[in-house]
Amino acid sequence: xxxxxxxxxxxxxxxxxxxxxxxxxxxxxxxxxxxxxxxxxxxxxxxxxxxxxxxxxxxxxxxxxxxxxxxxxxxxxxxxxxxxxxxxxxxxxxxxxxxxxxxxxxxxxxxxxxxxxxxxxxxxxxxxxxxxxxxxxxxxxxxxxxxxxxxxxxxxxxxxxxxxxxxxxxxxxxxxxxxxxxxxxxxxxxxxxxxxxxxxxxxxxxxxxxxxxxxxxxxxxxxxxxxxxxxxxxxxxxxxxxxxxxx
Amino acid sequence: xxxxxxxxxxxxxxxxxxxxxxxxxxxxxxxxxxxxxxxxxxxxxxxxxxxxxxxxxxxxxxxxxxxxxxxxxxxxxxxxxxxxxxxxxxxxxxxxxxxxxxxxxxxxxxxxxxxxxxxxxxxxxxxxxxxxxxxxxxxxxxxxxxxxxxxxxxxxxxxxxxxxxxxxxxxxxxxxxxxxxxxxxxxxxxxxxxxxxxxxxxxxxxxxxxxxxx
Numbered sequence: 062x063x064x065x066x067x068x069x070x071x072x073x074x075x076x077x078x079x080x081x082x083x084x085x086x087x088x089x090x091x092x093x094x095x096x097x098x099x100x101x102x103x104x105x106x107x108x109x110x111x112x113x114x115x116x117x118x119x120x121x122x123x124x125x126x127x128x129x130x131x132x133x134x135x136x137x138x139x140x141x142x143x144x145x146x147x148x149x150x151x152x153x154x155x156x157x158x159x160x161x162x163x164x165x166x167x168x169x170x171x172x173x174x175x176x177x178x179x180x181x182x183x184x185x186x187x188x189x190x191x192x193x194x195x196x197x198x199x200x201x202x203x204x205x206x207x208x209x210x211x212x213x214x215x216x217x218x219x220x221x222x223x224x225x226x227x228x229x230x231x232x233x234x235x236x237x238x239x240x241x242x243x244x245x246x247x248x249x250x251x252x253x254x255x256x257x258x259x260x261x262x263x264x265x266x267x268x269x270x271x272x273x274x275x276x277x278x279x280x281x282x283x284x285x286x287x288x289x290x291x292x293x294x295x296x297x298x299x300x301x302x303x304x305x306x307x308x
Numbered sequence: 309x310x311x312x313x314x315x316x317x318x319x320x321x322x323x324x325x326x327x328x329x330x331x332x333x334x335x336x337x338x339x340x341x342x343x344x345x346x347x348x349x350x351x352x353x354x355x356x357x358x359x360x361x362x363x364x365x366x367x368x369x370x371x372x373x374x375x376x377x378x379x380x381x382x383x384x385x386x387x388x389x390x391x392x393x394x395x396x397x398x399x400x401x402x403x404x405x406x407x408x409x410x411x412x413x414x415x416x417x418x419x420x421x422x423x424x425x426x427x428x429x430x431x432x433x434x435x436x437x438x439x440x441x442x443x444x445x446x447x448x449x450x451x452x453x454x455x456x457x458x459x460x461x462x463x464x465x466x467x468x469x470x471x472x473x474x475x476x477x478x479x480x481x482x483x484x485x486x487x488x489x490x491x492x493x494x495x496x497x498x499x500x501x502x503x504x505x506x507x508x509x510x511x512x513x514x515x516x517x518x519x520x521x522x
Contacts, residue, residue, distance in 0.1 A: 072376040083390045097401035228345025279493050
């Protein structure tokens with residue numbers, strides 16, 4: 062006799078039932094947990110921005126953020142202004158850090174003028190200009206918060222990625238890589254040049270801060286190229302604003 | 309073992325050595341190559357698979373009498389995908405830091421052939437308790453190999469363990485590096501994982517001749 066579960070009608074009903082149950086379960090889980098997830102992402106942005114301007118809990122070799130509990134307060138304390146640059150217009154916006162860079166990049170492709178968020182922080186009488194940028198790594202998105210002084214010399218940087226290879230490209234968020242950028246000049250003789258993540262450069266200890274190069278990570282060529290391309294194309298957009306700071 | 313009958317205990321102990329999913333059945337090789345460049349990622353992947361395989365085996369076992377045989381593979385895939393998505397969401401909501409470390413691995417679990425293999429070969433034909441033990445045993449057997457491979461690759465490839473330098477500083481030339489030791493960059497490339505797995509298989513078969521096929 063044919064087994065009950067071998068019938069086509071049963072199979073189809075089972076499939077429909079399964080899809081409904083699993084779909085409902087996942088939709089419920091996703092919407093139930095969404096507020097928590099969004100809050101975590103918001104705090105992470107604050108931690109990242111603070112990290113770039115040197116407000117962090119780094120120990121000798123590891124990158125550590127300030128705690129999520131302290132992040133909102135420290136963010137208020139150190140970030141003096143949040144700017145949105147759109148063409149020649151610069152306006153203050155207290156929630157500029159929530160601007161979705163990815164969405165803005167898509168808008169720019171569609172011909173709309175892009176909103177560029179820039180955070181102005183002050184620590185020990187030093188002013189930091191922190192730009193959130195986004196690009197492509199080997200597998201997926203990479204992004205960064207770059208803190209600069211008014212001459213576009215990097216003061217600190219935080220890189221992160223969605224899915225680069227563990228132990229290779231994923232190391233862009235490690236200190237041995239990020240710290241190399243500190244002090245590097247994004248300009249060369251006054252014109253914007255970016256910073257290249259270079260293989261086989263002559264300066265592995267990174268003593269030359271005006272060569273527009275940092276040492277690459279072995280085995281992470283494409284992620285490194287992505288970092289160079291991201292810095293070049295995204296920070297270039299901020300150059301007109303930095304020109305206005307000279308006066 | 310007082311808690312488990314001898315047969316039940318075997319479900320856990322067999323996959324650890326003589327029926328290891330990686331070294332004997334040669335399953336789950338893709339993830340063993342991809343993520344073992346560092347020890348921490350190996351450990352995290354091992355724990356994630358332990359969770360998904362243990363729970364997934366129970367779910368499939370409970371459903372084993374109502375799953376239509378024609379679409380059983382798809383049903384298994386949906387169960388593992390749903391479990392993985394829920395794990396991912398819960399981690400993002402309550403352990404955000406950890407979820408970032410896991411990132412791609414969580415998604416990779418879905419494609420791990422050990423999981424589908426155990427669903428198909430064991431959970432469909434056995435009760436929930438036995439399936440649970442089988443899942444745990446296989447996940448631990450898989451995890452042990454991952455951790456061994458991760459240990460050697462990170463140690464010889466980067467000179468660190470869990471990201472902590474153990475052989476000195478390669479740039480400042482301290483520790484072992486002072487006497488001319490160099491990290492082997494080849495160790496962090498995927499081909500070297502295959503060679504390390506091969507060496508483990510070799511050692512295991514030298515010790516237990518019964519495992520050698522003609």
